[in-house]
Amino acid sequence: MAQQKLRSSNWFGKKGKDGFIYRAWMKNQGVPADFFEGKPVIGICNTWSELTPCNGHLRDLAEAVKKGVLEAGGFPVEFPVMSLGETLIKPTAMLYRNLASMDVEESIRANPVDGVVLLCGCDKTTPSLVMGACSVNIPALVISGGPMLKGHWKGKHIGTSDVWRFDVMHKLGQITAAEFLDAEACMARTPGHCAVMGTASTMATMVEALGLSLPNNAAIPAADARRKVISQLSGRRIVEMVKEDLTLSKVLTRKAFENAIMINAAIGGSTNFVIHLLAIAGRIGVDLTIDDFDKYSQKVPLLANIQPSGENYMEDLYYAGGLPAVMKEMENILNKDVITVNGKTLEENFNAAETCCNRDIVSTMEKPFKPDSGIVVVKGNLAPNGAVIKPSAATPALLQHTGKAVVFENIEDYHTRIDDPALEIDATAVMVLKNVGPKGYPGMAEVGNMALPKKLLEQGVTDMVRISDGRMSGTGFGTVVLHVSPEAAAGGTLALVQNGDLITLDAENRSLHLHVEDAEIDRRRAAWKQTEKVHARGYVHLYQMHVEQAHLGADMDFLRGGSGSEVTRDSH
């Protein structure tokens, strides 16, 4: 293969003053000239941060990547980008996903890198890196930080999905405050991201399903030595990818996106997958719609028995054969001929892998754990552009349900009234939460799986239909309708729901209906006023002015597509 001119030679290969400046300051880091001149320069885009605990070990992985890059004759340069920790960032890390993606895009384009390794882990760090890199479209691959090992507490395994259970048990006095505290430390006991199929593991799976990582990236635990091995091998491989000019758009074809949707269904991935995959498709220019998620999920049952849809943990998936074992089961439905970052097809990759060695973790297509999986998209007058629900994490009997709305105008209203003994609510009610969407919260927080009223929990109620324009944690569960579009703060019908209105969720028939006459809806719409704060300055202003609705991926309208990798002007 004829070697094309390296992008980085537009910096380091320059003559005169410009070349002097580009090279001289690299040399102050103790780098001999022949170390970077004429060699593929590999950026290691690192979301390491002590404020993103799930990514706290990524400096170690970067060292392994560097070894691989050097072995293959490249020059590794590690650089930081905005890191989004799911647990600490207020009001929600999602508010900043698009901002981080802008940081990534501009950092890659503006610098002399020929290829880039994206190091990510916690939920939003993966989509923001992939989105940003797509808008530049140079050779890139992803290394995920890997899941934590499962927690051990009082003789049981625990993980993030237990947080929601512990909260209820604590409220009901079934565990003490001391036990609650003890469980914290027992759960998060190793490096890595959430140990269940939450959004982080869903994203790690997504990149492997898209062909953006080496095989087995999804499930190798952070604490397993093989996480460093895959990092080193990825470092070697990205240098080859530069030589082959294997850019992101060659991997991220429409067929690859279809695979990602099918695989997400098979593993019981997070609803957040919908938003992030749509945003990534928008950046790389693949025409993907929210309806594709329903369409391609349809024929896929739940194959991986991992929480929250199942019982086990990501490490169990790895020991059972990892994601390749799941893909192997799906060989009759996947687009097998798509190219992946290692230069091989998806089929070549999963055929080279071990077969499943534990049918309690990865089932066959013939005898799946659950027949229905994936994402169901419901539409109707309450969500003209769609809303999503994950049947594998819901109560089957509630997937077809009509009930009276109990409305919360915003999250503060919910917190104030939910445990008020006077709240008129029973188990048949439909809980409606407004103004937690992209513009409304702002940032579309993970509050859609509202905890049930204490008085109903005490009666033994475990699930109710809940509807909002927000998201839910990928570790959450319940009969929860999310991402209602248009959102309340954009004047969607959701904003017009009143206490006592009847609502029907009919997942089977893909419908979400508000039983109010059109004329009455029009009357309410004419009287509707924006109640949520509109920010007048800063990034949040930019976000509220430009964020698109959930059914489009909640990216900013001006960030769709890409601007390529070329920069024609020099800095001096």
Ligand code: FES
């Ligand atoms: Fe970071 Fe779950 S909080 S992955």
Ligand code: MG
């Ligand atoms: Mg989350």
